[in-house]
Every structure is written in C-alpha cells, then in structure tokens.
Amino acid sequence: KVPAFETSDNEYIFETNAIAYFVGNSQLRGTTVVDQARILQWISFADNEILPAACTWLFPCLGLMQYNKQSCEKSKEDIKKALKVLNDHLLMRTYLVGERITQADISVFCTLLSLYQHVLEPAFRSPYENVNRWFITLMHQPQFKAVIGEVVLCEKMAQFDAKKFAEHQKKGKDVKEKGGKAKEEKPQKAKEEKPQKAKEEKKKEKPQKEAEEAELPDETELALAQEPKS
Numbered sequence: 001k002v003p004a005f006e007t008s009d010n011e012y013i014f015e016t017n018a019i020a021y022f023v024g025n026s027q028l029r030g031t032t033v034v035d036q037a038r039i040l041q042w043i044s045f046a047d048n049e050i051l052p053a054a055c056t057w058l059f060p061c062l063g064l065m066q067y068n069k070q071s072c073e074k075s076k077e078d079i080k081k082a083l084k085v086l087n088d089h090l091l092m093r094t095y096l097v098g099e100r101i102t103q104a105d106i107s108v109f110c111t112l113l114s115l116y117q118h119v120l121e122p123a124f125r126s127p128y129e130n131v132n133r134w135f136i137t138l139m140h141q142p143q144f145k146a147v148i149g150e151v152v153l154c155e156k157m158a159q160f161d162a163k164k165f166a167e168h169q170k171k172g173k174d175v176k177e178k179g180g181k182a183k184e185e186k187p188q189k190a191k192e193e194k195p196q197k198a199k200e201e202k203k204k205e206k207p208q209k210e211a212e213e214a215e216l217p218d219e220t221e222l223a224l225a226q227e228p229k230s
Contacts, residue, residue, distance in 0.1 A: 017043055020103055028103045038097045042104035045082070046111040053078035054115050061118055063164020079115065083128045090130035094137065101138070109138050113148065121157040
C-alpha cells in the first residue's frame with residue numbers, strides 16, 4: 001500500500017497523515033493535547049470537506065474523469081463553503097493552530113494546492129482574503145519551496161478537457177488490452193515449448209502460475225491510476 005514509509009527500525013507505516021505525524025517534530029504535532037486535537041481537526045477537515053470536492057472539480061479539468069455538470073457545480077459550492085470556514089478562522093490568525101506552522105497548515109495547504117494552481121482564478125478566490133494571505137505566506141516559506149518549488153497561482157479557471165480525457169481513456173484501454181493478451185499468450189507459449197510429459201508433471205503448478213500472471217495487469221492498472229495523483 002502506498003504511500004508507505006520504512007523506519008530505521010524496519011517498521012512500516014502507510015497513509016500520508018500517519019507518515020507525516022511520525023516524521024514531524026513536536027511543534028508540527030502540537031505541544032499540548034488541545035493543540036494536537038485541533039491539528040487533527042484541520043487534517044480531518046482537509047480530508048473530508050476539501051479533498052472530495054477538489055477531486056470532483058479538478059479531475060475532469062485534468063482529463064482524468066468524465067465531466068458531470070451537476071457534480072462539478074456542487075463541488076464548487078462545497079469548496080466555497082470550506083474556504084469560508086477557513087477564511088473566518090484565519091481572520092485574526094496567521095496559522096491554523098497556534099503561532100507557528102503545524103501539520104494542520106501543511107495538510108490543508110497541500111489539499112488546496114492543486115485548486116490554487118488550476119481553478120481558483122482571481123475572481124473566485126478574491127472573497128477569501130485571509131485564506132489567500134495564509135496560503136501565500138506558506139508557499140513562500142523556504143521549507144515549502146524546497147519541496148513543491150515555485151507555485152504559480154491560477155489566472156484562468158481550467159475547464160473540462162475532452163481531448164485529455166480521451167487520451168487517458170485510450171492509454172488505460174491499451175494497457176488493459178496488452179495485459180489481457182499477455183495472459184493469453186504466455187500459457188500458449190509454455191504449452192508449445194514444453195513436452196507433454198513435462199506439462200502433465202507440472203499440471204498442479206499451473207493454477208498458481210496463472211494466478212500470478214493474472215495479477216500483473218491489475219498492478220499495472222493500479223500504477224496507472226495512481227500516476228496522475230503524484
């Protein structure tokens with residue numbers, strides 16, 4: 001399962017928030033129980049209130065998903081509601097929790113990043129001055145720039161790209177068909193090369209081999225599905 005992290009003690013941790021918690025210092029995690037709870041509150045807010053709507057809005061624009069007007073319009077309204085919550089909270093605050101950057105800021109920033117890059121054009125984002133100030137403050141931090149580079153804010157809202165969507169669909173179909181042919185050709189090739197006697201002796205092993213071969217296309221499709229998210 002990805003993302004995954006291996007510690008120096010050969011322990012394994014998966015999921016972004018868990019890994020971030022492990023590698024972060026006490027300041028990022030929160031120095032009091034109340035701060036820790038508030039940090040978790042904003043991480044959950046990013047995952048549940050922003051991310052689903054962001055994906056529904058962004059994926060068609062990036063050619064990763066078919067456009068649905070009703071779903072897209074609802075996602076825009078959901079993003080507006082989330083930005084309003086953040087904007088009100090940041091009215092008298094520089095950061096989401098406390099006086100320094102915490103994991104709450106990192107998680108919410110990363111969830112909003114693609115929105116600011118692709119669809120939050122000036123007219124859309126202008127009502128949320130406090131969020132914009134907070135976002136720009138973070139994106140100029142050296143530690144942020146070292147990871148994400150220079151961020152260019154959206155000037156014109158991206159729209160559904162039918163051509164990109166068709167290209168992604170074709171690419172996925174080609175990979176799937178290639179995987180299907182591989183499953184058909186490999187057993188046939190083995191059948192032609194092996195003598196009948198060897199074939200009978202290894203008959204019990206065949207189901208296991210076929211199962212292993214059948215897994216390959218699924219792994220390829222999974223990698224393809226994960227690629228656009230990176």
